[in-house]
Amino acid sequence: MKVSAVSLRTLAMLGAGFALVPQAALAQTSNQPDEGDIIDNADVENTTPVIVVTAQGRAQALADVPVAVSAVSAETLENSGTTDIRELNQVAPSLLVSSTGNEANGSARIRGIGTVGDNPGLESSVAVFVDGVYRSRSGNALSELGPLDRVEILRGPQGTLGGRNASAGLISIYTAPPEFEFGAYGAFTYGNYDAIRVEGGVNAPLSDTIAVRADGVYFERDGFYNDVVNDVRINNRDRYLVRAQALFEPTESLSFRLVGDYSKKDEACCAATFVQTDFAPLARVSPGLDSFARPEPGAPALTSPENPIIPVLLGLGLNPAALNSGTFDRDIYVTPGRSYEGETEDYGVSGELNYDLGFANLTSITGYREYSNFQGSDTDYQQVDLLYRAPNEFGGARSFKTFTQELRLNGTFFDDRIDWLIGGFYANEKLRVQDNLRFGDDYGTFANCRIALAINPALANPAADNCFGANIAAIDGTLTGTPAFGAATPLIIAGINNLAQVRDRGSTGDVYNQKSENFAFFTHNIIHLTDTVDLTLGARYTNETKDFDATFGNDNVFCQQNQALLGGLLAVPSLAGLAGGLLGLTCQGNSTAGLDGVSITDTRDEDEFTGTAILSWKPTPDALVYGSYSRGYKAGGFNLDRSALGAPVTFNPANIDPTVLQFAQETVDAYEVGFKYSKRKWGFSLVGFRQEFSNFQLNTFNGSVFLVQNINGCDADLGGGDRDASATTGRCDPDDVGAGVIAQGIEFETTLNPIRDLGFTLGVTYADTSYEDNLVGNDDGSPLDPALRLLPGDNLSNAPEIVGTTSLTWTPPLGDSGMSGLFFVNARMTDDYNTGSDLLYGKEQDAFVIVNGRVGVTNIGGRFAVEGWVQNLFDVDYTQVAFNTPFVAPQQTFSAYLAEPRTYGITLRGEF
Structure with missing residues (x-):
C-alpha cells in the first residue's frame, strides 16, 4: 500500500493533534546513573527527568543509547491506565498489541512485524520480558501487571542481548522493586460495565539490609458482548494478581532480588461478530465471484439472503437478527449451550543477583515459570452448530514450563576505553498443547x-x-x-x-508435546575510539533444539x-x-478415526550467528548520531495442528511424515541510522530503518485450517505464478531466493517541557512493511500457497503505514495546600490497514483515532488522590482482526474480533 489519500488524512490528523503527545520519554542528560533511576533535579527549574535504560546490558541514560528504544515511566503508565501490555499501544507508535480468539493468542507487532498467536508452535517476533525473565509467548503477558517501575520497548531485531532472540523487537517490563522505607498504598476503581478494580500493597524494611514488598490486584468487569441466545455476557474480566518480593543488600557491592508472583483469570473470551457493510463496504460478493478479485459494485452484501449460504444458515436455525445487527452492535448469536468460558494460571519465581567484583560487574537472572490456559469456544462464531471446543482441560489448552538462566559479566579495559560485556543464556521450555475441536450437531x-x-x-x-x-x-x-x-x-x-x-464427531483429545532447549553465548562491547566517537560490536551464537511428539484421539x-x-x-x-x-468436508482438518491412538515424533536442531555493529558520534554533549547493522533471528519449529499433516482428501494416517509440520527459522538483516538531541526543556529522536526478512513465518486462517508457511522473495519474475489459484506455479530457482518481507521507514519522537508542571510528547512512525512482488513459500523456491495469492506487493496485515501518538500532562499546584491538579490526555492515530493475514478484501480497517484522558486532584492531605478517567473517549468502533467465518466459505462471510468500546470510571488512591 503506497501513501494514499487516507494516509494524507492521517497526517493531517497528526498535525491537528500536535498539541497533545508518544509517552516514549527521551533522556535529557548523558550522566550514567544506576539502572532504573529517574533523576529529577528538583532544585533546577524546568528540568526534564533522566530515564535510565538497560537496552545494552548496562545502565545508560536513554539519550546516550545508539539504538531505537522507547522508555515509558511509571507515572506515564499510571496516567495512561496501563494494566497489561495492550495499553502500551497508546504510548508507542511503532507498537501494536492485539488479541483474537483466546487471551493466550495475544500478538505484539513492532514496525508492522509480528506473529499471529493462534498457533503456540510459533514463537513471538516481539519477545516480552518481565524483570528480565522471558515470557514464552506475547499472550502470556496479557494479564494484570501491578505496580511498574518502567517499560522499555526496543525496536528492531534483538540478536545480541536481551536473553531470548527476537526478530522484530523486545518489550522489557520492570515491576516496582522493594525500597528501604516503609510505605503502603491502596486504590479502588469503579467504572461502567460494572468494573471494579482493587489494588494495594505494602513495602517494609526488615533491617538495614533486607526490604520486602507485596502487591495485589483484583479486577472484574462485565463483558462487551451480549450472547442473545444463552443470555450471558462474553469478553468479561475476572482476574487477580499477587506478587511478593524481597531485596537483600548486605554490602554496597552485592544485591539480590527475589520475586514470586501468581495470577489467575476465570473469564469467557473471545467472541466475534458477523462483518456487515458498516465495517467492510467493499466486502460484497456475488455467487461464483472469485473472492480474490475485488467485488463488483452492486454485488449483494456479505450476509444478504442473495448469497446462497445465508438461506442455508437460516434454515438451520440462525436467528435472522444476526444478519441485521451491525458489526458493532455487540449482540452475538451463539449455539445454545456452547460456552467461551476458560481459565488461565500464570506463576513463577525469579532471582536477580548483581555483584561488583571490582574488576567487573556480575549479573545473574534465574527464572522458572508455569503457564496454563484452556478456553471453550463456539468456534464457528454463530448460532448454527458447526464447530466447538468444550471448556475443559482439553479445550484449546496450552501450558508452558520454562526455566531460564542468564549470566552477564561486564567491565572496562584500557582506562575505560572499552566497555566490555560477555554472557550466556540458557532456556528450557516444555510446551504441551491439548485440543478437543469437534464438529457440531448441525x-x-x-x-x-x-x-x-x-x-x-x-x-x-x-x-x-x-x-x-x-x-x-x-x-x-x-x-x-x-x-x-x-x-x-x-x-x-x-x-x-x-x-x-x-455430528458431534472429531477430536477426543489431541496432545502435542514440544521440548525446546536453547543456549547462547554473546558479547557486546563499546569501544571509545575518541571522546566523542564509539564503535559498538556485538556477536551471539545460538543453538536451538526442539523435540516434538504428538498423539491423536478421534472418533470420526x-x-x-x-x-x-x-x-x-x-x-x-x-x-x-x-x-x-x-x-x-467429511475429513476436514484431517479429522479421522484413522488417527485415533496414532503417535508421531520428530526433532530439529538449529545453529545461528547473529550480531550488531554500531558507529556513534556525539558532536555536542546534547546530540548523538549513529548508524548500525544488526542481524536477528527467530527459531523455527513445528506447526501444532493436525490439519498440516496433509490434504484431507488424500490423507492416509498410515503414511504420516511428521517433517511436514516443520517450518524454518526466520532471519532479518536490519540497517538503521538515527539522531538524538536532548536539552532540559526539549528533546527528540529521529530514526530511519530498513529490515529485510527471510523465511518470514506467517500463520493465517484460510476459513478451514491454520496455514503456517515461510515467506521468501524471488529475484526473478514469476510471471504471476504466485498470484494464481494453482499450487504448482510460481516456483523459483533456489539461487534466486531472497528476502520476502521488507520493513522500512522513519520514526520521530519528541518531548517538550516548557515549565515544570507541563509536558508534551509527540511520536510519528511511517513504516512501509510490505511483501516483495514475487513470493515463494520456502527458501528452496517452492510455490506460494494459493490461499496467500493476495500477498505479493502488498502491506502486511495489521501494519498501518502511519501511526502517531500524542499526549499532554499538566499538574498545576492548587493554591498553597500542597495539592496538585492532574490533566492528562493522550491519543493514538492510525492509518488504514488490512486486519486479515491473507489480505482478503473486506477485512480492511479505516483510519481511526483513539483518545484517552484522566483528570483529578492529587496529594490531598499529602496522602490521597481522586481521578476520573476515560478510555476510547469518542467510542470509536474498530476491529482487531477480521477473519473468514469457519466453513461458511471465505468468499461469502467474514467475522471479526472487535476492540473495546468506551470505558470510564473513577479511581480513589491513598498512600501511607
Missing part, C-alpha cells in the same frame, strides 16, 4: 448443503438431515430415469449420507468410510471435484 447437514449448492442450489433443503431429502430424486435417476453421475451415483449418494452423520469414523467409497473417483476427471468435495 455440521453434517450444513456440509451437505454446501455440496447441494455446488450441484444445483435448488436441491438444498436444510430441513432434511442430508440437506437433499426428497430432492435426492434429482440425482438418483428417479425423476429422469438416468442417474446424474452414472454408475458412480450410488457411491455419491452413500457419501452424502455418510457426511450427514458427521465417517472419514474412513467415505475414503473407501469415494477414493477411486478422484481419478475420474468428471467426478474428481465432487468426490473431492465430499471427502474434504
Whole structure:
C-alpha cells in the first residue's frame, strides 16, 4: 500500500493533534546513573527527568543509547491506565498489541512485524520480558501487571542481548522493586460495565539490609458482548494478581532480588461478530465471484439472503437478527449451550543477583515459570452448530514450563576505553498443547448443503438431515430415469449420507508435546575510539533444539468410510471435484478415526550467528548520531495442528511424515541510522530503518485450517505464478531466493517541557512493511500457497503505514495546600490497514483515532488522590482482526474480533 489519500488524512490528523503527545520519554542528560533511576533535579527549574535504560546490558541514560528504544515511566503508565501490555499501544507508535480468539493468542507487532498467536508452535517476533525473565509467548503477558517501575520497548531485531532472540523487537517490563522505607498504598476503581478494580500493597524494611514488598490486584468487569441466545455476557474480566518480593543488600557491592508472583483469570473470551457493510463496504460478493478479485459494485452484501449460504444458515436455525445487527452492535448469536468460558494460571519465581567484583560487574537472572490456559469456544462464531471446543482441560489448552538462566559479566579495559560485556543464556521450555475441536450437531447437514449448492442450489433443503431429502430424486435417476453421475451415483449418494452423520464427531483429545532447549553465548562491547566517537560490536551464537511428539484421539469414523467409497473417483476427471468435495468436508482438518491412538515424533536442531555493529558520534554533549547493522533471528519449529499433516482428501494416517509440520527459522538483516538531541526543556529522536526478512513465518486462517508457511522473495519474475489459484506455479530457482518481507521507514519522537508542571510528547512512525512482488513459500523456491495469492506487493496485515501518538500532562499546584491538579490526555492515530493475514478484501480497517484522558486532584492531605478517567473517549468502533467465518466459505462471510468500546470510571488512591 503506497501513501494514499487516507494516509494524507492521517497526517493531517497528526498535525491537528500536535498539541497533545508518544509517552516514549527521551533522556535529557548523558550522566550514567544506576539502572532504573529517574533523576529529577528538583532544585533546577524546568528540568526534564533522566530515564535510565538497560537496552545494552548496562545502565545508560536513554539519550546516550545508539539504538531505537522507547522508555515509558511509571507515572506515564499510571496516567495512561496501563494494566497489561495492550495499553502500551497508546504510548508507542511503532507498537501494536492485539488479541483474537483466546487471551493466550495475544500478538505484539513492532514496525508492522509480528506473529499471529493462534498457533503456540510459533514463537513471538516481539519477545516480552518481565524483570528480565522471558515470557514464552506475547499472550502470556496479557494479564494484570501491578505496580511498574518502567517499560522499555526496543525496536528492531534483538540478536545480541536481551536473553531470548527476537526478530522484530523486545518489550522489557520492570515491576516496582522493594525500597528501604516503609510505605503502603491502596486504590479502588469503579467504572461502567460494572468494573471494579482493587489494588494495594505494602513495602517494609526488615533491617538495614533486607526490604520486602507485596502487591495485589483484583479486577472484574462485565463483558462487551451480549450472547442473545444463552443470555450471558462474553469478553468479561475476572482476574487477580499477587506478587511478593524481597531485596537483600548486605554490602554496597552485592544485591539480590527475589520475586514470586501468581495470577489467575476465570473469564469467557473471545467472541466475534458477523462483518456487515458498516465495517467492510467493499466486502460484497456475488455467487461464483472469485473472492480474490475485488467485488463488483452492486454485488449483494456479505450476509444478504442473495448469497446462497445465508438461506442455508437460516434454515438451520440462525436467528435472522444476526444478519441485521451491525458489526458493532455487540449482540452475538451463539449455539445454545456452547460456552467461551476458560481459565488461565500464570506463576513463577525469579532471582536477580548483581555483584561488583571490582574488576567487573556480575549479573545473574534465574527464572522458572508455569503457564496454563484452556478456553471453550463456539468456534464457528454463530448460532448454527458447526464447530466447538468444550471448556475443559482439553479445550484449546496450552501450558508452558520454562526455566531460564542468564549470566552477564561486564567491565572496562584500557582506562575505560572499552566497555566490555560477555554472557550466556540458557532456556528450557516444555510446551504441551491439548485440543478437543469437534464438529457440531448441525455440521453434517450444513456440509451437505454446501455440496447441494455446488450441484444445483435448488436441491438444498436444510430441513432434511442430508440437506437433499426428497430432492435426492434429482440425482438418483428417479425423476429422469438416468442417474446424474452414472454408475458412480450410488457411491455419491452413500457419501452424502455418510457426511450427514458427521455430528458431534472429531477430536477426543489431541496432545502435542514440544521440548525446546536453547543456549547462547554473546558479547557486546563499546569501544571509545575518541571522546566523542564509539564503535559498538556485538556477536551471539545460538543453538536451538526442539523435540516434538504428538498423539491423536478421534472418533470420526465417517472419514474412513467415505475414503473407501469415494477414493477411486478422484481419478475420474468428471467426478474428481465432487468426490473431492465430499471427502474434504467429511475429513476436514484431517479429522479421522484413522488417527485415533496414532503417535508421531520428530526433532530439529538449529545453529545461528547473529550480531550488531554500531558507529556513534556525539558532536555536542546534547546530540548523538549513529548508524548500525544488526542481524536477528527467530527459531523455527513445528506447526501444532493436525490439519498440516496433509490434504484431507488424500490423507492416509498410515503414511504420516511428521517433517511436514516443520517450518524454518526466520532471519532479518536490519540497517538503521538515527539522531538524538536532548536539552532540559526539549528533546527528540529521529530514526530511519530498513529490515529485510527471510523465511518470514506467517500463520493465517484460510476459513478451514491454520496455514503456517515461510515467506521468501524471488529475484526473478514469476510471471504471476504466485498470484494464481494453482499450487504448482510460481516456483523459483533456489539461487534466486531472497528476502520476502521488507520493513522500512522513519520514526520521530519528541518531548517538550516548557515549565515544570507541563509536558508534551509527540511520536510519528511511517513504516512501509510490505511483501516483495514475487513470493515463494520456502527458501528452496517452492510455490506460494494459493490461499496467500493476495500477498505479493502488498502491506502486511495489521501494519498501518502511519501511526502517531500524542499526549499532554499538566499538574498545576492548587493554591498553597500542597495539592496538585492532574490533566492528562493522550491519543493514538492510525492509518488504514488490512486486519486479515491473507489480505482478503473486506477485512480492511479505516483510519481511526483513539483518545484517552484522566483528570483529578492529587496529594490531598499529602496522602490521597481522586481521578476520573476515560478510555476510547469518542467510542470509536474498530476491529482487531477480521477473519473468514469457519466453513461458511471465505468468499461469502467474514467475522471479526472487535476492540473495546468506551470505558470510564473513577479511581480513589491513598498512600501511607
